[in-house]
Amino acid sequence: MSASAFLSRFDAARAVLPGDASLREAAAGVLRARGLPGPREEAWRYTRLRPLSEADYAMPVPGREVSLPASVAALDAPRLVFVDGTYRADLSVPPSKAVLRTGVPAMGPLARPESERLVALNTMLAADGAELSVAAGVDAGTVVLVSLGGEGVAFHPRHAVHLARGAKLTLIEICAGEGRYLHNPVTSITVEAGAILTHLRLQDEGIEAIHLSTIYADVAEGGTYDSFALTIGARLARMEVHARLGGTAAMAHLNAAQLLGGVQHADFTTVVTHDAPATQSRQTVKNVLTGRSHGVFQGKIEVSRIAQKTDGYQMNQALLLSPDAEINCKPQLEIYADDVKCSHGATVGALDADQYFYLRSRGVPAAEARAILVRAFLAEALDPIAHEAGRALLENAVAGWWERHPA
Amino acid sequence: MAVVAETLDTVNAATEGGYKWGFSTEIEMDLAPKGLNEDIIRLISSRKNEPEWLLEWRLKSYEAWLKMEEPDWAMLKHPPIDYQDLHYYAAPKKKAGPKSLDEVDPELLRTYEKLGIPLRERAILAGVEGAEDERPQVAMDAVFDSVSVATTFKSTLAKSGVIFCPISEAVQEHPELVRKYLGSVVPAGDNYFAALNSAVFTDGSFVFIPKGVRCPMELSTYFRINARNTGQFERTLIIAEDGAYVSYLEGCTAPQRDENQLHAAVVELVAFDDAQIKYSTVQNWYPGDAEGRGGIYNFVTKRAACRGARSKVSWTQVETGSAITWKYPSCILQGDDSVGEFYSVAVTTNFQQADTGTKMIHLGKRTKSTIVSKGISAGRSNNTYRGLVRIMPKADGARNFTQCDSLLIGDQCGAHTVPYIESRNPTAKLEHEATTSKIADDQLFYCRQRGLSEEDAVNLIVNGFCKEVLKELPMEFAVEAQKLLAVSLEGSVG
Numbered sequence: 001m002s003a004s005a006f007l008s009r010f011d012a013a014r015a016v017l018p019g020d021a022s023l024r025e026a027a028a029g030v031l032r033a034r035g036l037p038g039p040r041e042e043a044w045r046y047t048r049l050r051p052l053s054e055a056d057y058a059m060p061v062p063g064r065e066v067s068l069p070a071s072v073a074a075l076d077a078p079r080l081v082f083v084d085g086t087y088r089a090d091l092s093v094p095p096s097k098a099v100l101r102t103g104v105p106a107m108g109p110l111a112r113p114e115s116e117r118l119v120a121l122n123t124m125l126a127a128d129g130a131e132l133s134v135a136a137g138v139d140a141g142t143v144v145l146v147s148l149g150g151e152g153v154a155f156h157p158r159h160a161v162h163l164a165r166g167a168k169l170t171l172i173e174i175c176a177g178e179g180r181y182l183h184n185p186v187t188s189i190t191v192e193a194g195a196i197l198t199h200l201r202l203q204d205e206g207i208e209a210i211h212l213s214t215i216y217a218d219v220a221e222g223g224t225y226d227s228f229a230l231t232i233g234a235r236l237a238r239m240e241v242h243a244r245l246g247g248t249a250a251m252a253h254l255n256a257a258q259l260l261g262g263v264q265h266a267d268f269t270t271v272v273t274h275d276a277p278a279t280q281s282r283q284t285v286k287n288v289l290t291g292r293s294h295g296v297f298q299g300k301i302e303v304s305r306i307a308q309k310t311d312g313y314q315m316n317q318a319l320l321l322s323p324d325a326e327i328n329c330k331p332q333l334e335i336y337a338d339d340v341k342c343s344h345g346a347t348v349g350a351l352d353a354d355q356y357f358y359l360r361s362r363g364v365p366a367a368e369a370r371a372i373l374v375r376a377f378l379a380e381a382l383d384p385i386a387h388e389a390g391r392a393l394l395e396n397a398v399a400g401w402w403e404r405h406p407a
Numbered sequence: 408m409a410v411v412a413e414t415l416d417t418v419n420a421a422t423e424g425g426y427k428w429g430f431s432t433e434i435e436m437d438l439a440p441k442g443l444n445e446d447i448i449r450l451i452s453s454r455k456n457e458p459e460w461l462l463e464w465r466l467k468s469y470e471a472w473l474k475m476e477e478p479d480w481a482m483l484k485h486p487p488i489d490y491q492d493l494h495y496y497a498a499p500k501k502k503a504g505p506k507s508l509d510e511v512d513p514e515l516l517r518t519y520e521k522l523g524i525p526l527r528e529r530a531i532l533a534g535v536e537g538a539e540d541e542r543p544q545v546a547m548d549a550v551f552d553s554v555s556v557a558t559t560f561k562s563t564l565a566k567s568g569v570i571f572c573p574i575s576e577a578v579q580e581h582p583e584l585v586r587k588y589l590g591s592v593v594p595a596g597d598n599y600f601a602a603l604n605s606a607v608f609t610d611g612s613f614v615f616i617p618k619g620v621r622c623p624m625e626l627s628t629y630f631r632i633n634a635r636n637t638g639q640f641e642r643t644l645i646i647a648e649d650g651a652y653v654s655y656l657e658g659c660t661a662p663q664r665d666e667n668q669l670h671a672a673v674v675e676l677v678a679f680d681d682a683q684i685k686y687s688t689v690q691n692w693y694p695g696d697a698e699g700r701g702g703i704y705n706f707v708t709k710r711a712a713c714r715g716a717r718s719k720v721s722w723t724q725v726e727t728g729s730a731i732t733w734k735y736p737s738c739i740l741q742g743d744d745s746v747g748e749f750y751s752v753a754v755t756t757n758f759q760q761a762d763t764g765t766k767m768i769h770l771g772k773r774t775k776s777t778i779v780s781k782g783i784s785a786g787r788s789n790n791t792y793r794g795l796v797r798i799m800p801k802a803d804g805a806r807n808f809t810q811c812d813s814l815l816i817g818d819q820c821g822a823h824t825v826p827y828i829e830s831r832n833p834t835a836k837l838e839h840e841a842t843t844s845k846i847a848d849d850q851l852f853y854c855r856q857r858g859l860s861e862e863d864a865v866n867l868i869v870n871g872f873c874k875e876v877l878k879e880l881p882m883e884f885a886v887e888a889q890k891l892l893a894v895s896l897e898g899s900v901g
Contacts, residue, residue, distance in 0.1 A: 042480060305818065320833035323800070331841070333824040334482075338815035338845045346839040348798075348830045 001154070002053055003035040003121075009154075010124050013059055017127060018104045027113040027123035037117050046296040046328040047267040051236045052210055057154035057182055060084035064150060066091070069176050071393055072146050077172070079144035084181075085155025086128050097140040098169065099133045106131035108160035108188025110216035116240070118212050122186040126158035134167035134195075142170040142387070147185065149177030149209055159187040163195035163223075170198040172390050175233070180208040189217040189225065193247060196224045200390040202397055205233035207262070214240045221247030221276070228385055230394050231258040231266045232401050238267040238296075245272070245279035245307075255381045257286045259398065260293035260325075261405030267296035274307035274337075281311075284381045287318035288374055289325035290405050300332040301342055308337050314344035319351060319377055321370070371402050439496035445469065448606055451496050455575045455609075458582060461589075468595035468605030475599045481762035482791045482823055483731050485667070485704065493638040493669060495607045498551075546571055548612045548628045550641055560624065569622050569653075570615040574642055577613035584615055588646055592675035592712045592739070600671040600706040600733070604640045608673065611641035616651035616682075625881060630659040638669040645675070647682035649715065654685040656884055659692055659728070667695075667730060671706045680715030680742065685723070687880050689888055692728035694895075699758025699787075702730025709736035710766075713745035713774075721748035722765065723879045725888040727895040730759060735793065737766035740774035740802075747776040750876040752888070754895045755788030755820070764794035764811075764825075769802040769835070780811040781873050784820035785896060791823040796837060798830040805835040813843040814872055816865070816896070866893045 010028055017024065036052070037044040066083050068091060078095035080102070081088045087102035094100050105126035113120035134140040147157065163169055175183060183205060191197050197217075205211045211234040217225045229239055243252040258266045272281045287295035301312040318327040331344040351373050359369035378398065385391040439450055448469055452462040477488070546560035548571065564571050570581060577585050595605040612628045630641060647653055659670075670692060676684050686709075695702025705728075711720035722736040738747030749765035767776035776796065784790040792811045813822035824841045846868050854864035870877070870889055877885050 308818070318830070320830065320835075323833055324831075325833065326829070326831045328827070328829045330825070330827050331839070332826075333813075333841060333843055334821070335813070335815065335823065335843050336821045338818045338820070340815075341842075341844055343840070343842040344824070345841070346826070346828050346837070348828060348835065348837040350833040350836075 001056060003031045005056070006121055006125065007031060009059060013125070017125070019126075020107065023107060024124050027120040030114055030120040031117065031124060034117060036121070043269070043298070046298070046330075047238055047265065049236075052182065055180060055182070055210070058152055060086065060150075060153040060155050062086045066148050066150070068146070069174075071396065072144065072174055075144050075172065075389055075393065077142040077144050077389070079146055080130050081146045081148070082128065082130075082157055083148045084150055084153050085147070085157045085183075087130065095132070095140060095143045097134070097138055098143060099135070101131040102128060105129045105158035106160035106188070107158060108216070109190065110188040110218055111186055111214075112216075116214055118184060119186050119214050122156040122158060122184050122214070125154075125156045126186070127155070129158035129160070131160045133162040134164060134169050136164040137166045139168040142172060142389070145171060145173045147175045147177070147183060149175075149179070149181040149183050149205060151179030151181065154182035154184065156184045156186070159185065161187065161189045161197065163191045163197050165192045166194045167192070168196045170200070170387050170390065172393065173199065173201045174204070174393075175202070175211060176204050177206045177209055179206055181206065182210045182212070184212045186213070187215045189215060191217065191219045191223040191225050193221040193223055196226065198387060199225065199227035200385065200387060200394065201227065201229040202394060203229065203231045203233055203237060203239065204397060205237070207233065207235060209234045211237040213238070215242070217241065217243040217252065219243065219245050219247065219250040219252060222249050223247065224251045226253045227255065228253075228381065228394070229256040229268065230397055231256070231260070231268070232397055234264065234266070236265050238269065240269045242271045243273070243281070244275055245281065246275050248276050249278045249280070250276060251280045252282075254281070254283045255285065255384070257288070257378050257381050257398075258295050259288045259401045260295055261291040263292050265294045265296070267298070269296075269298040271300045271302065272312065274301070274303045274310040274312060276307055278309040279307060279311075281313070283314040285316045286378050286381050287327055288321065288377065289318065289327060290321040292322075292324040294326045295328075297329040297331070299330070299344070300334065301344070303335040303337050303340055303342065305336045308339045310337060310340040310342065312340070312342040316344070316346040317377070318348045319374065320348065321351065367402070437498045438494050441494055442491045443493070443495055443607065447495050451607060451609060454496065454498075455578065457578055460586060461578060464590065464595065465606050468602050471596035472599065472602035472606055475596070475602055477599050481733055481793070482789060483733060483760045483762050485731055488669060488704065490603075495638060495640070496609055546624050546626050548573060548626075550610050550612075550628060550630045563623070567623055568617040568620055570613065571626050572613055574611045574613040574644060581613070581615070584646070585613065585644070588644055588675065588677055592677060592710050593673050593708050598708060601673050601708040604642060604671050604673045604708070607638075608640045608642035611643040611672070613643075614645040614653060614655065616647045616653045618648040619650040621651070622653040625654045625656055627656040627658070630657070638671065641672045643672070643674040645684055645686070646677045647679065647684050649680040650682060652683045654881060655687070656881060657686070657688045659690055667702060667704050669704050669706070670729075672708070674707070674709040674736075676711035676720055678711065678713050678715060678718035678720055678745075681717045682715060683719045684711065685721050686711075686736070687884055688724040689884060689891065690724065690726045690728050690732070691891060694728045694759050695730040695757065697757050699730070702759070703728065704731045705729035705734065707734040709734065711736075711738045711747070713738055713740045713742050713747060715745070716742040716771075717744045718742050719746040719748075721750070721879065723750040723876065724752070725876070725880070725891065726751065726753040726761060726763060727891050729761070732761040732763050734763045735765055737768070738776065739768045739770065740776065741770045743771040744773045745771055746774070749778045749780070750879040751780045752783070752873045752876045752892070753781070753790055754783045754785075754892060755790045756786040756895055757788060758786070759788040761789070762791040762793055764792045766795040767797070767807060769796075769798045769805040769807070771802060773804040774802055775806045776808075778807070778809040778811070779875050781876055782811070782813040782822055783816065783869060783872070783896070784813065784822045785816040787819045789821040789823065791825060793825040795827040796829065796839075798832050798835040798837065800831045802832050803834045805832060807835075807837045809839040811841045812872070813841075814869070815843065815845050862897070865896065869896060
C-alpha cells in the first residue's frame with residue numbers, strides 16, 4: 001500500500017478513530033507531503049518497503065476467534081493480549097501492580113511522527129494500545145504483551161510504558177500471527193530516575209507478515225533500559241529503537257539476535273543518544289542468515305557535548321550459512337564530547353571450519369554440530385538475560401528456528 | 408586549561424605562523440573569464456590544443472554535470488558553492504612551452520624553492536644537500552594552478568620506458584593511451600565533482616609503467632593553487648602494466664586567502680597482473696584561519712582498478728589541510744588475489760571539516776583489503792571516517808580488516824565514524840574495529856613527568872597514534888608528515 005492508499009483508509013475511518021484528532025491530522029499531513037520511506041533515504045538504504053507497497057490491507061474487524069499460542073499460555077504472568085491491534089479483555093489477565101489503560105492509543109510523550117514516517121502512519125491510524133504505568137518504588141514483576149495478527153489486515157497499536165522513580169518491570173513482548181498482515185506498533189518508554197525496565201521481545205510474526213516497529217525510550221538519572229529482541233518471524237521486518245540517556249549514569253542495553261532463512265529480510269536499527277554525563281550503552285547484535293535471507297544492522301551512537309565520561313560499546317556479528325544470504329551493517333559513531341570511551345566492532349563470516357570439524361570428528365551429526373555452533377555464537381547475546389522464563393521462551397524460539405530452516 | 412592570553416598566542420602561532428605555505432606569488436597569469444559554460448570548455452580544450460574526441464568527452468561530461476545535484480550526504484556544512492564565480496583556467500603566461508627549466512619564469516621557480524620542492528635536477532644531482540645525505544632521487548611534476556610547469560628526470564625515466572609527464576602533454580604524445588584509460592576507472596558521470604572535473608580538468612600527471620618495469624625512482628607531483636578565484640581541477644592517470652611497480656607521491660599547498668577556493672581532482676589508477684601502485688598523499692591545502700575564514704574546498708575522487716590477478720594498490724594519505732575535505736580513495740578489486748590498502752591520517756583543527764575514508768569493492772576471488780584510519784579532531788573541527796567494504800557474491804575467500812580510531816583533543820570538536828559493511832559471500836571474512844577516545848591522562852602524565860612539555864607530549868602521543876599509517880609513507884614523506892602533524896596541532900592543547 002502506498003501512503004495515499006493509507007491516507008484514503010484514514011479518510012474513511014477518521015470519524016470512528018478514538019483520541020486526539022489533531023495529532024492524527026498532523027501525521028496525515030507528514031505522510032501526504034513525504035510519503036513512505038524510500039531507498040534513496042540514508043536511513044532506509046538497506047531496507048526496501050516493496051512488499052508493503054505490493055500488499056493491500058483492510059482495516060481489522062474486532063472480535064474474531066483466536067487461540068493463544070502455547071508459549072504464551074505457558075507464561076505464568078499477567079498478560080495483555082491484542083488481536084489485530086485491539087485489546088482483548090477476554091484473553092487478558094491484567095497486572096495487579098501496574099496501572100493499565102486500554103481502549104485508546106497511548107500516544108506517549110516521545111514519538112516523532114514528523115521525522116519517522118512509519119510513526120506518522122501509526123499516529124494517523126492507531127486505534128488502541130496499552131498504557132502501562134508503574135508507581136514509584138514498586139516492583140511490578142513481569143507483564144506479557146502479546147500481539148496476534150490475522151490475514152489481510154493492517155494494524156498500528158500505540159503503547160506507552162512509564163516507570164516512575166525506582167520502579168521495576170519486566171516486559172515480555174511476543175508478536176505472532178498467521179497470514180499476510182502488517183503490524184506497525186509504536187511504543188514510548190519513559191524510565192525515571194533509578195527505575196529498571198527489562199524488555200524482552202520475541203518477533204515471531206507469520207512468515208508472510210510485515211513487522212515494522214518503533215520504540216522510543218528515555219532513561220533518566222541512574223535508570224536502566226535493558227532490552228533484548230529476537231527476530232525469527234515475518235517476511236519483512238524492521239525494529240527501530242531510539243534510546244536517549246538523558247540523566248547522569250543512565251544505561252541502555254540494546255541487544256538483539258536475528259535468525260533468518262528463506263527470503264526473509266530483517267533490519268535492526270538503533271540510535272542511542274548519550275545526552276548526560278557518565279552514561280553507558282551496550283549493544284550486542286547477532287545475525288544468523290541462511291537461504292536467501294537478508295540481515296541488516298544499523299546502529300548509531302550519538303554523544304552530545306555534555307555527555308562526558310560516556311561509555312558506548314557496540315558489537316555486530318553475522319554468520320552467513322548459505323551462499324545467497326546477505327548482510328549489511330552500518331555501525332555509526334557521532335561524537336561531540338572528548339572524554340569518552342566509544343567503540344564498535346563488526347565481524348562477518350561463515351561457521352569456523354575447525355570448530356565444525358572438531359564436533360564432526362567426535363561423532364556429532366552435521367545438523368547438530370551446526371546448531372551447537374550457532375547456539376554458541378548467540379551465547380553472548382542470550383546468556384546475559386537474567387529473567388528465567390523469558391530466557392526459556394527465547395531459547396525455545398531459537399531451537400524451533402532449526403526445525404523451520406534445517407541445514 | 409592554561410591562561411587565556413597564552414592560549415590565544417599559541418592559537419595565533421598555529422594559524423598565522425603555522426601555515427608557512429600561505430604566501431602568494433605575483434605572476435603574470437593567463438586567466439579565462441569567470442564562469443562555466445560550453446565556451447569555457449571549448450576554450451580550455453583549444454588552449455591545450457586537444458583532439459576532437461577529448462573535447463566531445465568534456466562536453467558530454469559537462470552535460471551530465473548539469474543534470475546532477477551536488478551530494479549532501481557527507482557530514483559537511485558549507486555555504487553553497489557558486490560555480491559561475493570561478494576562473495576555470497589559470498596559467499602562468501609564457502611565450503612558448505619551456506624547453507628547459509631555464510626558460511621557466513624565475514618567480515615560479517622561487518615559489519617552488521620556497522615550498523622546499525627542488526625542481527632543478529642538477530641541484531639534486533650535485534648533492535647540494537650534502538654528500539652523506541644520500542637522498543633517493545625523486546622525479547617531480549609541478550602543477551601551478553591549471554598547468555604543469557616542469558617535470559624533472561624525464562629522460563632518465565624514458566630510458567626504462569616509463570612515461571611521466573603532464574597529462575596535457577600525454578594527450579599530444581600518447582593519445583592512444585590516454586584515450587584508452589581516461590575515464591575507465593572514474594567514468595565522466597560518476598559523481599558530481601568527477602563530472603565537473605571531467606568537463607574542465609586542466610592538467611595533472613600521467614604515468615605509464617610498461618610491462619615488467621620497476622620504476623627506478625619515486626615519482627612526485629606538487630600541486631599549487633596560486634591565483635585568486637580559481638578552481639583547480641587536476642586529473643591524474645597512472646597505469647601499471649603486468650608486473651610493473653611504481654611509487655607515486657603527491658603534495659599540495661595554496662596561499663592564505665579569505666575566500667574559499669575549490670579543488671576538485673580526479674585520480675585514476677589501473678593495475679594489471681602482478682602490478683603494484685603505491686600512492687601517497689600529503690594534503691596540505693590552506694585550511695582557513697582560526698575563525699574558519701577561507702581555505703580550500705577539497706572534493707576529490709580517487710579510485711584504483713586492480714584489474715589484474717595479484718595486483719596491488721595502496722593508498723596512504725596524510726590530510727592536514729583544506730577547510731573541507733571530501734575524499735574516498737577506493738579500490739575495485741577485480742583480479743583474483745588482488746590487494747587493496749588504505750592508510751589514512753586525517754587531522755582537523757579550528758573550523759576544518761573532513762569527511763574521508765575509502766571504498767573496497769571485492770569482486771575477485773581471495774581478494775584482500777586492509778583499512779587503517781586515524782582521525783584526530785581538535786578545536787571546533789569535525790572529522791568523519793566514512794568507508795564501505797562490499798563483498799560481491801563471486802569473491803570467494805575475500806578478506807577485509809578495518810580499523811578506525813579517532814582521537815579528540817578538546818571538547819568543542821566532533822569525531823564520527825560511518826562504516827558500511829556489506830557481504831554477499833559466506834566464505835568471506837570481515838573484521839571491523841573502531842574506537843574513539845581522548846589522549847589518556849596517564850600517557851600525558853608519564854611524558855610530562857619525564858620533562859616533556861605538554862605540547863611535545865601531545866605530539867609524541869599523536870605520532871604514536873598515527874604510527875601504523877606513517878610507517879607506510881616513503882621515508883622523506885614520513886618526516887614531512889610528522890612535522891606537519893606537529894604544526895597542525897600546535898596550540899590546540901591547553
